[in-house]
Amino acid sequence: MEMTERNKDFVGVEKDGFNFSGLEVNGSGEGFDEGGTIRRNAAAHLNQIGAEIQLTASVSGVVPDDTFTVSQAISSIGFGRFQILLSLAVGLCWMADSMEMMILSILPLSLHCEWGIDQYRQAFLTTIVFIGMMLSSMFWGKVSDRFGRKPALIISGIFLFFYAFLSSFSPSYPWILCLRFMVGFNIGCVPQSVTLYAEFLPSKQRGKCVVLLDCFWALGACLEVLLAMFIMPSLGWRWLLAISSLPSLMFLLAASWLPESPRFMAASGQSEKALETLTKVANQNGKSMLLGRLIVDDVHTLSRGRLGDLLSKELRKTTILLWVIWLTASFAYYGVVLMSTELFNSTDHLCSRTFDKKIEPTCSADCHPLKMSDYNHLLWTTLAEFPGIVVSLILIEKLGRKYTMALEFLGFTIVLCTLYYCAADRTSVTVILFFARALGSGLFQTAYVYTPEVYPTVLRSVGVGSCSGVARLGAMLTPYIAQVLLQRSFQGAVSVYVISTLLATLCCFFLPIETRGREMKDQNH
Structure with missing residues (x-):
């Protein structure tokens, strides 16, 4: 008034x-x-x-x-043409991320055949990408909370395409390590696209829409396998890297259309710009804008973009539990991705290996390139991303966010336990990995829904960034389990994943806040 x-x-x-x-x-x-x-x-x-x-x-x-908040404006505008276009733009970002990640299950084996790198250097080629992602996740989160979501996404998109394309010209192993590190550093900003996306969604549609965003990740992963299937036998890994960088260029072109988050602008004192953005969104959706004056949802009690505030009294328990959940989800999901290639490429009874099996140095003459049948099995396990989306879509609004994560972690643990009875039968291994991949994909998407919802606008990007950074730590460790320990003891490697996912299941139950049907907060109260 x-x-x-x-x-x-x-x-x-x-x-x-x-x-x-x-x-x-x-x-x-x-x-x-x-x-x-x-x-x-x-x-x-x-x-x-x-x-x-x-x-x-x-x-x-x-x-x-005669006043209204951003949340009320978003709910009044509803889901329409603008959100559909935003889904496509953000989806390109996810496709670029997915394809760069899927390369990690194919590239090390190709370099082993061409450059003769051993298992430890193959694993480190994967790890270096996640090191870059871990180091940059917090950096991009702070940039997004201080300067806006859009500038961070555009800057990271420019460098992601540049270094991803340049990787195809790598003359040696040290060069490709450096370039893939920079690719990982700029991929670290991809979670901020989810923050931007979620901040334009009404609370009723937010959970389903963020989960459906995983369709673009699944499409990117399947597209990468198909590209590898047809490019690798004839053109090799350099062409695969070059072509796989194109989705990041497409996202960069679409990013010029992206609007800045009105929640960010309102929380940072730019109410007029926030109102202007909301009016444009309403016009695109064919809806009338609310009349009155825009106000911020809550009183400012926290500074923007400060990591220490994530461990404040109100958020400490939530943050620590989310770090464990994200770390384990990434550790287990990428473990299954990398394990798939190792199992399909094995020429002996890998399931029967024990700790007395030593890893012998290998040379390029000993390499076994993936055959068409191997790519077919890999494609089938990758297609599991889509059932994972459906499962999360059904459960997330019925059980809530945290109980959906708990159920998916528990299911993941049970499925992994069936690998103990693996008899090196490719069909059974493909089925087991299919279900594990589906549950792992659903886990990630539910976590991506819950995390932006539980943190206030002033800490949303840095909260998502910190969780993403911790997740990359899990992804950094998993190559040494899925690619190195697996060669010595199959049961030992599986046991590591089973214990970690069981621990994460318990963490989900202890989360203090359920965000289903909860409006996104601009401040912490």
Whole structure:
């Protein structure tokens, strides 16, 4: 409400002759020398009271009739043409990420055949990408919370395409290590696209839409396998790297259309720009914009983009549990991805290997390139991403976010346990990995829904960035289990994944907040 207008009316009553604090003030303002001062002080005092009422009402979820919050505006605008176009733009970002990740299950084996790198250097080629992602996740989160989601995504997109394309010209192993590290560093910004996407979605559609975004990840993974199937036998890994960098270029072109998040602009004091963006979104969706004045949902109590605030009293338990959940989800998911190639490429009974089996140095003459049948099995396990999306889509609104994650982690653990009875039968291994991949994919998407919802706008990007960074730590460790330990003891490698996913299941139950049906907060209360 416009308190200043109502204050004028109140002071106008004084002009007609109102006894204020025991002093008679007449219509002309005469009678006492202090009369003018009293009226000014009264107006200022009422303005202050009005502001306090407005903020208190906002905190309690009730706002004055002629004001509205970003959440109310987004809910009023609803899901429409704008969100569909935004889904396509953000989806390209996810496809680029997915294809660069899927390369990691194919590239090391190819370099072993061409350059003769051993298992440890193959594993480190995967690890170096995740090191870059881990180191940059927090960096991009802070950039997004301080300067905006859009600038961070555009800058990272430019460098992602540049280094991904340049990787195809690598002359030696040290060169490709450096270039893939830079690819990983810029992929670290991809989670911020989910933050931007979620901040434009009404609460009723948010969970389903973020889960469906995984369709682009699944498409990218399947496309990468198909590209490898037809490019690797004839053109080799250099052409595969060059062509796989094109989705990042396509996202970069689409990013120029991306609007900045109105939640970010409102929380950073740019209410006019936020209102302008919301009006454009309403026009694209064919809806009328709410009338009145835009206000921030809550009072500012936290500074923007500070990592220490994630461990404040209110958020400490949630943050620590989410770090464990994200680390384990990444560790297990990428473990299955890398394990798939190792199992399909094995020429002996890998399932029967024990700790007395030593890893012998290999040379390029000993390499066994993936055959067409291997790519077919790899494609089948990759297609499991789609059933994973369906499972999460059904459960996330019925059971809630944290119980969906718990159930998927438990299912992941049970499926992995069936590998103990593996008899090197390719069909059974493909089926087991199919279900594991489906549950792992669903886990990631549910975590991507829950995390932006649980953190306030002022900490949303740095919260998602910290979780993503911790997840990369798990991804850094998993090559030494799925590619190195697996060669010595199959049962030992599987046991590591089973124990870790069981621990993460318990962590899901202890999460203090369920975000299903909860509006996204601009501040922490």
